[in-house]
Amino acid sequence: MEHRKCEVSIGRLPDYDRVIVTSNRQYLQDILAPGVLAVIVTALGKPAWIEELTALVMTAKFVIPRTIYPDSTIDKTATSVTTMFKDSPLSSGVRDALCEDLIGLVSCCADLTGAARFRLRFFTDVPNCRCSYHVDAVPPRAPTTALVRVYCGACTEYVTPSNLTCWEDFYSYVYMRKRELDAIAVARERVDLTAEARAAARLARLDERPPFLSRPIAPERVPPDSLVACKFVDSRDLWGGTHVRARSAHGWIHRSPMVGEPRFVATVNASA
Numbered sequence: 001m002e003h004r005k006c007e008v009s010i011g012r013l014p015d016y017d018r019v020i021v022t023s024n025r026q027y028l029q030d031i032l033a034p035g036v037l038a039v040i041v042t043a044l045g046k047p048a049w050i051e052e053l054t055a056l057v058m059t060a061k062f063v064i065p066r067t068i069y070p071d072s073t074i075d076k077t078a079t080s081v082t083t084m085f086k087d088s089p090l091s092s093g094v095r096d097a098l099c100e101d102l103i104g105l106v107s108c109c110a111d112l113t114g115a116a117r118f119r120l121r122f123f124t125d126v127p128n129c130r131c132s133y134h135v136d137a138v139p140p141r142a143p144t145t146a147l148v149r150v151y152c153g154a155c156t157e158y159v160t161p162s163n164l165t166c167w168e169d170f171y172s173y174v175y176m177r178k179r180e181l182d183a184i185a186v187a188r189e190r191v192d193l194t195a196e197a198r199a200a201a202r203l204a205r206l207d208e209r210p211p212f213l214s215r216p217i218a219p220e221r222v223p224p225d226s227l228v229a230c231k232f233v234d235s236r237d238l239w240g241g242t243h244v245r246a247r248s249a250h251g252w253i254h255r256s257p258m259v260g261e262p263r264f265v266a267t268v269n270a271s272a
């Protein structure tokens, strides 16, 4: 295994924003350094239990709706995930390994943040256009370090800091996208097909060419079998759920893929 650390990019605004890609798990703690928006640890391998899990997700035999434990200790989370998967179609070996891995994610978040309570969410889903580029938020004053694990399926996409025009542009995009989604919802309620089509066209244009990208290149993808430590932002830095004290709200800009194979994803962050 390669243990060399490499930086995918060093951003322009500000100079120190960066994403680190490495095959050495020891570098995970670099997420605590100022300006590091993500540390992507690659080449974790694909043990037999993940192969089995993948096969069940791909054939829709293992389907988990969006599940959130919003504020739990490690012990409480362990009990919840064990109960959750008790009657699943997973074999006992896969079930135990998955529970252990999810609890390991929470423990890892505890090690990185020193927090005692966590928000864990996980789900299976087929890629779709519901969600685009965003940063996630933590409750006020909670540590902003989070972990994301895609166990199988299409890989998470992200923006390298050097391809960001500026944070103000990014948050403007988030605001504009939400405005179009709201317009579509209102038009549907009124059964106004023309208004819905116009808003949908504006949304498609935004997604085709996000205005905060310096270069319209294909997004970076988190490699399969990776663990991502990333920065969320403090919710106090977001106004109205979407906007902007942009200078202090630097986080990992990412999105779920819009096409590809079904995924099973877990995310954990400190809740207090």
Ligand SMILES: [Fe+2]
Pocket: 134, 135, 136, 254
């Ligand atoms: Fe996210």
